[in-house]
Amino acid sequence: MSGSRLDATGIRRYEKMPEDLPPAIIFDLDDTILSDDEASEMCWRQVCDDFAHRITAGTPAELATVIREYQCWYLFDPERIRDIGNDVGRAWREILSLAFDRQGIENVPLEKEMTAAYMSLKAETVRLIPGALDTLRSLRAQGIRLGLITNGDAQGQRSKVVKAGLEPLFESVLIAGEFGAAKPDPEVFRHTLSRLEATPELAWMVGDNLVTDIGGAQAVGIYGVWVDRQGQGLPTGNTFTPDRTIRSIVELVNGTVN
Secondary structure (H helix, E strand, O other): OOOEEEOOOOOEEEOOOOOOOOOEEEEOOEOOOEOHHHHHHHHHHHHHHHOHHHOOOOOHHHHHHHHHHHHHHHHHOHHHHHHHOOOHHHHHHHHHHHHHHHHOOOOHHHHHHHHHHHHHHHHHOOOEOOOHHHHHHHHHHOOOEEEEEEOOOHHHHHHHHHHOOOHHHOOEEEEHHHHOOOOOOHHHHHHHHHHHOOOHHHEEEEEOOHHHHHHHHHOOOOEEEEEOOOOOOOOOOOOOOOOEEEOOOOHHHHOOOO
């Protein structure tokens, strides 16, 4: 691994990019290994179609589009993400409530039913990012110890991990809803490092969220690899600087990194 130093804020910065993969790599799950964003959009459209006969304003397609808009806005706020913690159900209820208000729909029981239907369908919908599974297998075959940290409820996230066949590939799987703390809490990273028998300077964190994945990992001295799936670069107003940026985890074994 390349040399590193602590900056004025106490975050470890690397003098140059490491040329070799580290002994341990920790991964985020949603939109890092699983294509969660696409699955979410598909599930909301399905739920809106299923409840079409009870949607009293606009069309199911229009409601799904509004939900999508509020979802992007809601999940972008770093403070809101921290506040959500493990209560993902609350987030979806609030997003749907905002969408209902926009459409002029007043039906609290329907909000609850559609949220429950969405979460149930979402838990059953697993879409691996192309090449992700082969990448994890390749890293594992190279002797790299792999950890997984995912925020979210215990049942839903554990179901996705099992359905995707990921458990055998990781020496540590930490689900926030089971553990009792969520990223960016330093304890989730320290616990995973302990399970992997790794020190921060000999580990990477790979994830798509600049706040919870990159900021949280860097705060304890872990090298942060940001997955910028859309290739749009750092968003305006962002205060976190990843140590490395990739478009897909496939690049970890292909060697094409920025």
